[in-house]
Amino acid sequence: MQDVQSRTDKRGIAIQHVGVKNVHLPFLIKTKEGGFQSVLARIRFTVELPEEYKGTHMSRFLEILMPWSQKPLAEPELEAMLREALKRLDAQAAEVEIAFKYFIGKRAPVSARESLLDYDCCFTGRMRRGEPLCFTLGVEVPFTSLCPCSREISDYGAHNQRSLCRVHVRFHAGEECIYIEDLAALVEQKGSAPIYPLLKRADEKYVTEEAYDHPKFVEDILRDVVLALRDLPGIAHFSVACENFESIHNHNAYASHEETVSP
Incomplete structure (x- = not known):
């Protein structure tokens, strides 16, 4: 079948971010105690598109993401994910943002009753070919x-x-x-x-x-x-x-x- 996305574009405009947004997947987030917490993540995953390409291959973003939803995730795993994106999508730069609710145990100050408090968190990874991962944690x-x-x-x-x-x-x-x-x-x-x-x-x-x-x-x-x-x-x-x-x-x-x- 014809690969329309790979056809040449002559408008001379490179696109800084192109990919998928609002992808929802279960992920395992590494905890401080050495285990992991299961979360529902909202994902934005993009690459830089050279001016000569008409489009990117959207399905490849999901193909990259799916296997990682079954493995505990932290900074090294984001780096591996982005390296795969650079290779499979033939890109010079890639970025992924994973937003999720994370629960931390809280003990009441007097009664010592245990409960869980939810925090909105996100992992953001950016990588350019030949450069190290730029990782940001948001809470x-x-x-x-x-x-x-x-x-x-x-x-x-x-x-x-x-x-x-x-x-x-x-x-x-x-x-x-x-x-x-x-x-x-x-x-x-x-x-x-x-x-x-x-x-x-x-x-x-x-x-x-x-x-x-x-x-x-x-x-x-x-x-x-x-x-x-x-x-x-x-x-x-x-x-x-x-x-x-x-x-x-x-x-x-x-x-x-x-x-x-x-x-």
Whole structure:
């Protein structure tokens, strides 16, 4: 049968990203404990298309992805996946983004009741022929924040809200990336108080008072996260976006920052 995708295109436009998006597959994500967690992943998988080619071979992306859905996945596996894409699709550059819900066990502070908290995470891998893998880990971490101004001016109480910090980190080539569990814990500590799926009355009292004792603006949280990320060994680049879902406004408080860290 004729291979229409491989026909010559004369418009002189190379396409930076072409491939498949919103592919849903089960994947196994490596855990800090050495096992794996089964997740449902949403995938975007693309390659760079030279200007002389009319199109790429979409089916080959799925052929590459399918076998990996049965193997525990982390940075080395993404590298192997991208190398296969460069070879099979005759491309100079390839990129894959795998987004998924990841669950981490939480123990309530007083009752010690166990529960699972879900985190939105993503692995992003980029590779160009002859160059090392560029791997980025992304995690969205929820926590509680309490307004310092509200606490200062009120005779009793202070308004607080659920907050979300979106962090993406990349490490220098040859350096091991941080585990999801460790990155989530590092960011969570910078809020006013952690969030727990399951709380009894004694736990709720503890968390409420913990937040009251650690008031923070969105700017405070962002700066504290930035300082913590700068201290990570081997980190090359990071971005942070903090958002407070305000309880006394119909808008959110927001702050973001990114920087490259020298070796």
